[in-house]
Amino acid sequence: MNESGTENDQAWAAVLRRDRRFDGRFVTGVLTTGIYCRPSCAARHPARGNVRFFADGVDARAAGLRPCKRCLPDDVGRDEAAVLAAIAEIKRHEVLLTLDKLAAIADYSPSHFQRVFKRATGLSPAAYSRALRVERARDALSSEQRVTDAIYQAGFESPSRFYDAMEGKLGMQPSAWISGGQGVTIHWTVASTTLGPMLLAATGKGVCRLSFDEGVEALERRFPNAILINGGNEFAALVQRVIQAVEQPGQTNDIPLDVKGTAFQEAVWAQLRKIPAGETRSYGQIAAAAGKPKAVRAAGSANGANNVAVLIPCHRVVRSDGTLGGYAYGTGIKSELLARESKG
Numbered sequence: 001m002n003e004s005g006t007e008n009d010q011a012w013a014a015v016l017r018r019d020r021r022f023d024g025r026f027v028t029g030v031l032t033t034g035i036y037c038r039p040s041c042a043a044r045h046p047a048r049g050n051v052r053f054f055a056d057g058v059d060a061r062a063a064g065l066r067p068c069k070r071c072l073p074d075d076v077g078r079d080e081a082a083v084l085a086a087i088a089e090i091k092r093h094e095v096l097l098t099l100d101k102l103a104a105i106a107d108y109s110p111s112h113f114q115r116v117f118k119r120a121t122g123l124s125p126a127a128y129s130r131a132l133r134v135e136r137a138r139d140a141l142s143s144e145q146r147v148t149d150a151i152y153q154a155g156f157e158s159p160s161r162f163y164d165a166m167e168g169k170l171g172m173q174p175s176a177w178i179s180g181g182q183g184v185t186i187h188w189t190v191a192s193t194t195l196g197p198m199l200l201a202a203t204g205k206g207v208c209r210l211s212f213d214e215g216v217e218a219l220e221r222r223f224p225n226a227i228l229i230n231g232g233n234e235f236a237a238l239v240q241r242v243i244q245a246v247e248q249p250g251q252t253n254d255i256p257l258d259v260k261g262t263a264f265q266e267a268v269w270a271q272l273r274k275i276p277a278g279e280t281r282s283y284g285q286i287a288a289a290a291g292k293p294k295a296v297r298a299a300g301s302a303n304g305a306n307n308v309a310v311l312i313p314c315h316r317v318v319r320s321d322g323t324l325g326g327y328a329y330g331t332g333i334k335s336e337l338l339a340r341e342s343k344g
């Protein structure tokens with residue numbers, strides 16, 4: 001594993017955290033015992049000076065080490081193959097597959113496969129299947145003219161199951177989603193902040209847009225048929241909370257959101273909200289945390305698709321070398337947000 005000192009430090013930090021998200025990305029060789037382990041191995045931590053990192057078990061064995069019998073580091077590859085095979089099987093079928101059937105594909109017990117799948121994706125097989133259906137439904141709602149067509153195209157057996165699954169997922173009725181927000185009320189305003197003019201918009205469920213240097217035209221393009229109301233008494237209290245979050249970023253998880261994306265985008269956004277204020281993560285770390293360690297570019301795209309700046313803190317994602325990287329509203333705002341959080 002020919003890595004820089006910084007990357008070795010990150011690897012060692014992952015070992016100290018026993019971070020499962022790094023399993024499969026490298027193995028930890030302990031030179032004094034001749035054993036290599038997963039980063040998440042539960043065994044007692046060795047002294048840092050006795051540790052060397054290897055890309056995989058092949059490299060570690062070539063150096064004369066043997067796999068740990070406690071954490072079975074060579075099984076990571078098998079687990080990944082099992083999860084990928086199960087995902088492919090789920091995508092091939094419109095009906096929900098049982099846990100027993102998916103586990104049989106991998107030749108695992110159902111309980112073990114459930115743990116392996118959830119560790120890799122962040123979801124149980126059943127929850128992943130439901131999320132995939134919702135994702136298909138969103139795609140269908142964007143292309144179909146009739147809600148009924150979208151229901152069956154997404155694989156739902158009946159309208160009632162469709163509406164149950166979409167409850168809380170779209171933030172509005174499916175028919176309104178198709179029709180550009182028909183019948184939906186969205187309150188909005190452009191508020192002054194020290195970072196510049198801020199466009200804020202919210203449905204009855206929560207904030208659906210927070211951006212800088214934009215006007216109401218951005219909402220009109222996305223929801224041309226929605227009822228757009230400038231201001232409002234109840235909305236005013238939310239505006240003040242959001243302004244406070246922008247001026248003193250870091251305490252934003254209690255502000256309700258109404259955001260929608262693909263299953264992977266939402267997984268990325270959820271991980272962004274878990275990053276502590278004052279800390280940063282790389283795109284690779286976010287991809288791993290979202291259950292797809294190889295989808296670094298897709299994680300970057302999901303980061304860029306975030307419509308709620310600050311509240312979903314995409315500004316906390318930087319390049320692997322520690323440089324800022326891009327930001328939709330300019331690196332000046334990104335740098336200022338990070339500076340404010342580091343002071344907090």
